[in-house]
Amino acid sequence: MSRFLSILIGLPLSIIILALAVANRRMVTVSFDPFSATDPSLAVQVPLFAVVFAALIIGVVLGGGVTWLRQSRYRREAREARREARKEEVRKAEEKREANAAAVAALSLPTPPR
Numbered sequence: 001m002s003r004f005l006s007i008l009i010g011l012p013l014s015i016i017i018l019a020l021a022v023a024n025r026r027m028v029t030v031s032f033d034p035f036s037a038t039d040p041s042l043a044v045q046v047p048l049f050a051v052v053f054a055a056l057i058i059g060v061v062l063g064g065g066v067t068w069l070r071q072s073r074y075r076r077e078a079r080e081a082r083r084e085a086r087k088e089e090v091r092k093a094e095e096k097r098e099a100n101a102a103a104v105a106a107l108s109l110p111t112p113p114r
Contacts, residue, residue, distance in 0.1 A: 024048040 025047045033040035 020052070021047075021049040024052065 027045045028048050028051060029040075030044045030046055030051060031037070031040035032042040032044075
């Protein structure tokens with residue numbers, strides 16, 4: 001079912017992306033020199049669709065990074081809760097072991113006097 005959904009969504013999305021790339025294949029100048037607009041010292045000629053796709057990819061990566069950083073508090077709380085749960089399991093297992101040992105000691109016969 002999930003494979004069908006991925007094809008159902010992915011195929012039209014791929015067609016739209018391909019159409020965008022074909023329609024915007026003209027070369028544009030991307031300048032990395034903020035001080036000289038007329039004669040930039042660092043400029044690159046790339047197709048427009050490459051600029052658009054790069055901006056989308058950078059936006060997704062930065063958005064994911066910010067989300068990951070903002071959720072660090074919840075991940076820390078989950079780690080602490082797992083740690084406490086493990087401690088509680090160990091404590092209960094130890095109590096059960098002690099209770100079983102006490103029950104076995106109560107059921108055993110007393111040692112004969114000498």
